[in-house]
Amino acid sequence: MASRAKATIFDIAREAGVSKSTVSLVLQGSGLIRPETAVKVRKAIEDVGYVYNRGAANLRKAHSNVIGMVINDLTNPFFAELAVGMERVFQSAGIVPFIANTAENPVRQEEVLKSLMEQGVAGLIVSPARGTTPGAFRRLETAGVPVVFAMRRLPESRIPVIAPDNHRGAYLATAHLIGKGHRRLVFFGGTSDLVVYQERLGGFREACETLGIAARDTLVVQGETSRRGGIACLETALAMAEPPTAALCFNDAVAFGVMLALRKRGLEPGTDFAVVGFDDVVEAEHYMPALTSVSVDTAGLGERAAHVMLKMIQSRTTRAEDHIGAVNLVVRESCGPNRSADLGMGDAA
Amino acid sequence: MASRAKATIFDIAREAGVSKSTVSLVLQGSGLIRPETAVKVRKAIEDVGYVYNRGAANLRKAHSNVIGMVINDLTNPFFAELAVGMERVFQSAGIVPFIANTAENPVRQEEVLKSLMEQGVAGLIVSPARGTTPGAFRRLETAGVPVVFAMRRLPESRIPVIAPDNHRGAYLATAHLIGKGHRRLVFFGGTSDLVVYQERLGGFREACETLGIAARDTLVVQGETSRRGGIACLETALAMAEPPTAALCFNDAVAFGVMLALRKRGLEPGTDFAVVGFDDVVEAEHYMPALTSVSVDTAGLGERAAHVMLKMIQSRTTRAEDHIGAVNLVVRESCGPNRSADLGMGDAA
DNA sequence: GCCTATAAATGGAACGTTCCAATAAATCAA
DNA sequence: TTGATTTATTGGAACGTTCCATTTATAGGC
Numbered sequence: 221m222a223s224r225a226k227a228t229i230f231d232i233a234r235e236a237g238v239s240k241s242t243v244s245l246v247l248q249g250s251g252l253i254r255p256e257t258a259v260k261v262r263k264a265i266e267d268v269g270y271v272y273n274r275g276a277a278n279l280r281k282a283h284s285n286v287i288g289m290v291i292n293d294l295t296n297p298f299f300a301e302l303a304v305g306m307e308r309v310f311q312s313a314g315i316v317p318f319i320a321n322t323a324e325n326p327v328r329q330e331e332v333l334k335s336l337m338e339q340g341v342a343g344l345i346v347s348p349a350r351g352t353t354p355g356a357f358r359r360l361e362t363a364g365v366p367v368v369f370a371m372r373r374l375p376e377s378r379i380p381v382i383a384p385d386n387h388r389g390a391y392l393a394t395a396h397l398i399g400k401g402h403r404r405l406v407f408f409g410g411t412s413d414l415v416v417y418q419e420r421l422g423g424f425r426e427a428c429e430t431l432g433i434a435a436r437d438t439l440v441v442q443g444e445t446s447r448r449g450g451i452a453c454l455e456t457a458l459a460m461a462e463p464p465t466a467a468l469c470f471n472d473a474v475a476f477g478v479m480l481a482l483r484k485r486g487l488e489p490g491t492d493f494a495v496v497g498f499d500d501v502v503e504a505e506h507y508m509p510a511l512t513s514v515s516v517d518t519a520g521l522g523e524r525a526a527h528v529m530l531k532m533i534q535s536r537t538t539r540a541e542d543h544i545g546a547v548n549l550v551v552r553e554s555c556g557p558n559r560s561a562d563l564g565m566g567d568a569a
Numbered sequence: 570m571a572s573r574a575k576a577t578i579f580d581i582a583r584e585a586g587v588s589k590s591t592v593s594l595v596l597q598g599s600g601l602i603r604p605e606t607a608v609k610v611r612k613a614i615e616d617v618g619y620v621y622n623r624g625a626a627n628l629r630k631a632h633s634n635v636i637g638m639v640i641n642d643l644t645n646p647f648f649a650e651l652a653v654g655m656e657r658v659f660q661s662a663g664i665v666p667f668i669a670n671t672a673e674n675p676v677r678q679e680e681v682l683k684s685l686m687e688q689g690v691a692g693l694i695v696s697p698a699r700g701t702t703p704g705a706f707r708r709l710e711t712a713g714v715p716v717v718f719a720m721r722r723l724p725e726s727r728i729p730v731i732a733p734d735n736h737r738g739a740y741l742a743t744a745h746l747i748g749k750g751h752r753r754l755v756f757f758g759g760t761s762d763l764v765v766y767q768e769r770l771g772g773f774r775e776a777c778e779t780l781g782i783a784a785r786d787t788l789v790v791q792g793e794t795s796r797r798g799g800i801a802c803l804e805t806a807l808a809m810a811e812p813p814t815a816a817l818c819f820n821d822a823v824a825f826g827v828m829l830a831l832r833k834r835g836l837e838p839g840t841d842f843a844v845v846g847f848d849d850v851v852e853a854e855h856y857m858p859a860l861t862s863v864s865v866d867t868a869g870l871g872e873r874a875a876h877v878m879l880k881m882i883q884s885r886t887t888r889a890e891d892h893i894g895a896v897n898l899v900v901r902e903s904c905g906p907n908r909s910a911d912l913g914m915g916d917a918a
Numbered sequence: 919g920c921c922t923a924t925a926a927a928t929g930g931a932a933c934g935t936t937c938c939a940a941t942a943a944a945t946c947a948a
Numbered sequence: 949t950t951g952a953t954t955t956a957t958t959g960g961a962a963c964g965t966t967c968c969a970t971t972t973a974t975a976g977g978c
Contacts, residue, residue, distance in 0.1 A: 239928045274687040275624035276964035279933040295649040316684040318667035335665040338623040625934035628963040
């Protein structure tokens with residue numbers, strides 16, 4: 221049963237009474253072989269318990285069928301959703317993507333990338349770790365391995381990017397806050413070394429400017445892009461002389477942290493302080509209060525990224541168009557009712 | 570710069586003026602080569618932009634250095650924590666584990682397993698998908714690939730398991746509930762095709778029996794092991810003639826769902842209905858109210874699994890001891906204060 | 919029945935490594 | 949010096965595939 225050494229096509233060739241070439245042809249589903257022969261060979265494969273050696277095959281073939289997905293934070297459910305979208309399309313292409321985690325660590329990322337290259341990946345979908353050096357993907361480029369960035373990008377890179385429209389998302393969210401009557405706004409979380417941060421902050425600022433909020437009434441508090449970061453941001457903001465009344469958060473995790481911190485201080489998110497998140501992860505809808513957030517169709521972006529990747533591999537190119545995904549604001553409960561009344565603008569006192 | 574075909578050890582041998590064998594030795598860090606020669610070779614490697622072809626190497630070598638991690642639900646943060654623990658130990662062994670998601674689908678799992686085998690993995694750490702057929706891992710076994718199950722197990726399998734002490738965890742949690750004065754208890758979520766379910770339910774039942782809760786006062790409501798499942802379970806339970814006052818949930822996700830559903834009905838988790846979860850994911854502590862849960866040291870189990878795997882690979886065996894991890898109940902707010910007073914057992918009326 | 923066209927199956931040479939056995943060079947004991 | 953030993957380096961034969969160029973068998977046209 222458990223044969224000593226592992227079976228090769230030679231073993232199954234002997235078993236089936238054909239040549240190794242025939243076996244190879246069958247393995248590849250070539251139409252050149254007689255159906256009865258194919259059946260015979262397939263039976264032998266089953267009997268012997270043969271397992272295909274893709275490494276050996278790749279030695280001869282131009283391309284492997286391995287696609288790697290390099291993710292900066294596996295514990296953020298956001299990326300799990302992204303992965304799910306990608307898997308959907310790769311599955312129908314008969315590809316199993318391998319996921320590797322860099323834990324937001326550029327050194328670890330370097331190792332992961334190296335390992336994946338040595339493995340001979342056909343392509344890579346990457347959400348780069350914070351602090352990635354410009355040259356980190358040089359090696360991939362010179363090796364001609366297709367790479368696409370998902371969600372995040374590097375400042376000056378030529379690598380195609382699949383990401384949501386961060387600027388517009390932030391603009392929409394901010395406009396919503398202003399529409400609710402808020403006049404002192406803050407942007408919570410994130411740090412300026414992230415391009416995404418620049419984009420979201422840019423949308424926030426443009427909305428404030430366009431909709432008549434004075435620059436001195438807009439605040440920015442940087443911080444970790446996690447629940448913990450959100451808690452810290454809120455503390456900082458409330459300690460100010462003239463604290464804000466509404467926050468756009470870098471992402472949902474930060475928003476959850478902010479809501480938590482509000483509650484701890486006896487303030488009610490929504491009524492006492494408005495908060496909106498970004499990404500619209502599944503938890504957003506289930507929170508108390510449900511979080512108003514910018515929905516980015518994460519799984520859809522994952523699908524898109526996978527499609528782009530497939531096309532790049534097929535056409536043996538390393539370049540592709542960027543793709544900016546549509547966003548829309550999902551209004552729930554975390555911004556409460558309109559504030560216009562408080563400001564003496566309503567007709568009912 | 571971008572050379573036509575990819576460089577091989579021959580190219581770098583020519584560049585450095587040595588033989589391919591010498592290059593190979595340098596690559597493996599053999600102490601047999603003269604330091605100056607090694608330096609020369611390493612320079613050539615850098616210059617040429619060489620990337621090691623692990624597939625070719627594996628053709629000759631007995632073992633690859635790839636370890637696969639097969640996970641049934643990437644969107645459950647629980648598994649991300651498990652992965653993080655494993656990565657810690659593999660990293661220090663110079664191994665990059667590849668993660669693949671089966672999305673709780675046995676067919677998908679079959680594909681993933683096949684792909685991983687073809688890739689020539691050195692070992693597999695698996696949390697099997699629900700409904701996995703007994704024979705699903707036969708092929709792995711006959712191929713002699715070390716496999717360890719993490720968190721979940723298969724009914725009759727000989728494959729080593731790393732999992733928390735589910736029985737004891739459930740017992741502790743149930744005892745806690747009973748200690749709080751609850752007399753009508755329910756077990757929420759999960760289905761009997763999961764061994765874990767049997768274990769946790771077993772602990773629940775034993776606690777009830779031992780601590781004097783009549784069998785007619787214990788309920789069981791099966792359901793999905795997700796937030797949604799928890800919501801459904803609560804609805805079912807509250808619709809009963811004599812509804813329970815406390816629930817042990819299959820896992821934290823179910824518990825979150827239950828708390829959500831309670832709130833929707835205007836009931837306050839903790840005071841109106843006690844709920845305890847299982848797994849103690851990071852969110853548990855941040856919920857409102859914070860969730861009392863059975864902590865299983867997920868990352869620790871991940872580390873353990875990785876260690877066992879490493880040892881199996883090293884000793885070329887496919888067998889190992891099971892490992893049952895310690896659990897402990899983390900009491901937070903979701904079970905509220907003691908109920909004894911309500912039952913006329915306290916001294917203050 | 920013979921020649922040609924088509925279909926089916928095959929042998930051999932890669933592919934990029936590792937590792938063993940062999941060689942070449944340097945060191946040492948006599 | 950010479951032979952034995954150690955230290956560095958090297959050629960060659962695998963490893964399990966693919967794919968091209970052949971060969972062999974089958975059928976078709978006359």
